[in-house]
Amino acid sequence: MLFDIHNHCQYSCDSRMKLEEALAMARSLGLGIAVTEHWDYDYPTNPTAFIFDLKDYARRFAALRAREVHPFLFGLEIGMQPHIADENDAVAASQPFDVVLGAMHCIGRRDLYEPSCYEGRTRKEIIAEFLREAAECVAKHDNFDSFAHVDYMCRYWPYKGEEAQLYYEDEPDLFDMLLKTLIANDKPMEINTRRLDDEEARRALLGIYKRYRALGGRYCTLGSDAHYKEHIGRRLDIALALAKEAGLTPVYFKKRKMQVMELE
Ligand SMILES: [Zn+2]
Ligand SMILES: [Zn+2]
Structure with a gap:
């Protein structure tokens, strides 16, 4: 079965x-899903915006x-x-989760969503800062299963045209540092489908996933990052094709254990 393990x-x-709506949608699509609610301690613009009653x-x-x-x-x-790695590790351990995604929504205690x-x-400074801090976060966090949306900031950054995508070639050495840290810590990379309607985004991402594979990475998770029921499972076909082209095996997590998707 195909699994979309990134939904809100x-x-x-x-x-x-x-x-209930997410579950009904998953059933009707014949798709396994994970609900992965946002948990962001110390969010720069609003420290408690992404904190809720976990119990x-x-x-x-x-x-x-x-x-x-x-x-x-x-x-x-x-x-x-x-600066919040220990608190995050404790939250991940506090409930019987099947899967925990590790995401970069901030760099330098600034919100990647905000123009400021x-x-x-x-652009070069931003990319270097992101890659360094992502590698540091992956090394410091001991309790997550897959590295979410490596291209998250491309949704919001101000760069257009040829500068709109994040390329491996932008910072090969720093990219290698991040990818090697993921591999050393046994973390799959998520193929987030949000931007896969854009051909150039697919090309840029493929370069990153291929490099991850070349360095020894083997697995990927798939996630639509749906916030509306209509978006559950969106573009998973494109994500699967990307995974295949990069040579990555699609997996999901159950009770925090990696499972290979059984696909026909
Ligand atoms: Zn996210
Ligand atoms: Zn998300």
Whole structure:
């Protein structure tokens, strides 16, 4: 079965999708899914925006899943920053999650979503800062399963045209540092489908995933990053084709254990 293990429901402050709706959608698509609510400690613009009642989430999820045969995985997307690695590791251990995604939403305690994050800096400086801090976060965090959306900042950064994508060739040495750190820590890379409608984004990402494979990385997870039920499973076909081209094996996680997807 195919698994989309990156989705947001009502505990993420930027999503209104109900757990029940996500489950119904997954069933109708014949798709295994994980719900991975946002958990971002010390968010720069609003320290508590992405914090919620974890016990309530766990309780409601367990109640839904108790009468369910369809694969419905309990997850979290943790916003990594170097200074909160220990707190993040503790949160990941605090509930019986199936899967925990490690995500970079901030660099230098600035929010990658905000235009001010990029002001007064060159694109090259931003990329170097991102890659260094991502490698540091991956090394410091001991409790996550897959590295989410390496191209997240391309959604929001101000660069256009030929500068709109993040390329391996932008900073090969720093990219190698991040990719080797992921590999040394047994972390798959997520293929996030949000930007896969863009041909140049696919080309740029393929270069990064191929390098990850060349350095010894073997596995990827797939995630639509849906915040609406209509987006669950979106472009997973393109993600699968990318995985195949890069030579990566698609996996998901159950009870924090890696499982290879059985695909026909
Ligand atoms: Zn994210
Ligand atoms: Zn997300």
